[in-house]
Amino acid sequence: MAHRVLLLLSLAAAAAVVAAAVDAEDPLIRQVVPGGDDNDLELNAESHFLSFVQRFGKSYKDADEHAYRLSVFKSNLRRARRHQLLDPSAEHGITKFSDLTPAEFRRTYLGLRKSRRALLRELGDSAHEAPVLPTDGLPEDFDWRDHGAVGPVKNQGSCGSCWSFSASGALEGAHYLATGKLEVLSEQQFVDCDHECDSSEPDSCDSGCNGGLMTTAFNYLQKAGGLESEKDYPYTGRDGKCKFDKSKIVASVQNFSVVSVDEGQIAANLLKHGPLAIGINAAYMQTYIGGVSCPYICGRHLDHGVLLVGYGAAGFAPIRLKEKPYWIIKNSWGENWGENGYYKICRGSNVRNKCGVDSMVSTVSAIHASKE
Incomplete structure (x- = not known):
């Protein structure tokens, strides 16, 4: 399954390069979080999470819940970047739903x-x-x-x-x-x-x-x-x-x-x-x-x-x-x-x-x- 997902993402990224010359420095990708790799995502995720919490008035019951939502937030940053590659004519990034898993969001x-x-x-x-x-x-x-x-x-x-x-x-x-x-x-x-x-x-x-x-x-x-x-x-x-x-x-x-x-x-x-x-x-x-x-x-x-x-x-x-x-x-x-x-x-x-x-x-x- 993981191999199939990687293959689909690779195909989509290749199509984006052909159609729009999308690369790691493209502003479409930087729109999610400045920088183009997952290491940068990890380094900046906590500051972006703090801004997210303040912007949308989020509150969590305890430190464990806060830590869990931060981990979900990091996962959604990576997901938004994938969506940007797969959907380059739109803008994807941090929204008020960025601390929800896909299953929680659907439910x-x-x-x-x-x-x-x-x-x-x-x-x-x-x-x-x-x-x-x-x-x-x-x-x-x-x-x-x-x-x-x-x-x-x-x-x-x-x-x-x-x-x-x-x-x-x-x-x-x-x-x-x-x-x-x-x-x-x-x-x-x-x-x-x-x-x-x-x-x-x-x-x-x-x-x-x-x-x-x-x-x-x-x-x-x-x-x-x-x-x-x-x-x-x-x-x-x-x-x-x-x-x-x-x-x-x-x-x-x-x-x-x-x-x-x-x-x-x-x-x-x-x-x-x-x-x-x-x-x-x-x-x-x-x-x-x-x-x-x-x-x-x-x-x-x-x-x-x-x-x-x-x-x-x-x-x-x-x-x-x-x-x-x-x-x-x-x-x-x-x-x-x-x-x-x-x-x-x-x-x-x-x-x-x-x-x-x-x-x-x-x-x-x-x-x-x-x-x-």
């Missing part, structure tokens, strides 16, 4: 429960496949943030509720298109009250901080009647008793559908229906700082629910690398992650479905919710 900050196979089975149930839309004349660049359909970046905290933020964000946009009013909606209602299950997988249900899926969340809303505002049902970041009050519904789902794995159809549905709920493989997101992520190697196992809000024709890439078309993704890890809470990932025929970004895309339409 705490991801939460997309089901596979593409499970989603496809839903096409014959309450969700239906989106009709094919014309793609002629689509603008080269589009961003729903410029049109008032995207709410503020939120923070899910240490709760695997990403799916609820993806679903609420899509409904916020759809409700704006239907009513002209942007309502900031409640994720906590999903966390506390939505236990909708996939009929084909009885053990796969929306489970609050333990994960869920956007399409079953939309199915729950159709049955419940709609979603309260965040103001009326505020987020706590932990599982709680359901306090849903139907009289306080501010947004309701009319219907929802699943978009085919086709970039043109995804873009057309984005323009027609507003921001889209999507799944993604978050392998590179723990170390992401900015730029257009387009890793040479990325799996398509989906483990994180996010919101697709727009796309661009040519995103900035570091020196010697061509600019790349990209998707604009709103995340739920706060504004102090990524590009003020946002992530960019490459798109286009030569990088189709990078990190599975096109594999699980759902659109929702809203109706105006009247209070009774």
Whole structure:
């Protein structure tokens, strides 16, 4: 296994040298920690760790925990450097998650429960496949943030509720298109009250901080009647008793559908229906700082629910690398992650479905919710 990892890293590094002349002195590598070798990483790790602790307000219960988190931090510095080699059009380095192991990160900050196979089975149930839309004349660049359909970046905290933020964000946009009013909606209602299950997988249900899926969340809303505002049902970041009050519904789902794995159809549905709920493989997101992520190697196992809000024709890439078309993704890890809470990932025929970004895309339409 170690030999295979070394081989993959060697191949990626060779490709980077050919395409971008990346070497130990390249600023892309120095961005992680000044210097180009692991000895330098070890020598400077403690000072960088101290800065990290101060910057992100970290605290540990005792000296043993501090020492353990320092060791994890050192490992993540090396991991960020590998990510930089494998994903040179983005910037990778120290983030607020740099003291978490990959397993801790997945368990705490991801939460997309089901596979593409499970989603496809839903096409014959309450969700239906989106009709094919014309793609002629689509603008080269589009961003729903410029049109008032995207709410503020939120923070899910240490709760695997990403799916609820993806679903609420899509409904916020759809409700704006239907009513002209942007309502900031409640994720906590999903966390506390939505236990909708996939009929084909009885053990796969929306489970609050333990994960869920956007399409079953939309199915729950159709049955419940709609979603309260965040103001009326505020987020706590932990599982709680359901306090849903139907009289306080501010947004309701009319219907929802699943978009085919086709970039043109995804873009057309984005323009027609507003921001889209999507799944993604978050392998590179723990170390992401900015730029257009387009890793040479990325799996398509989906483990994180996010919101697709727009796309661009040519995103900035570091020196010697061509600019790349990209998707604009709103995340739920706060504004102090990524590009003020946002992530960019490459798109286009030569990088189709990078990190599975096109594999699980759902659109929702809203109706105006009247209070009774």
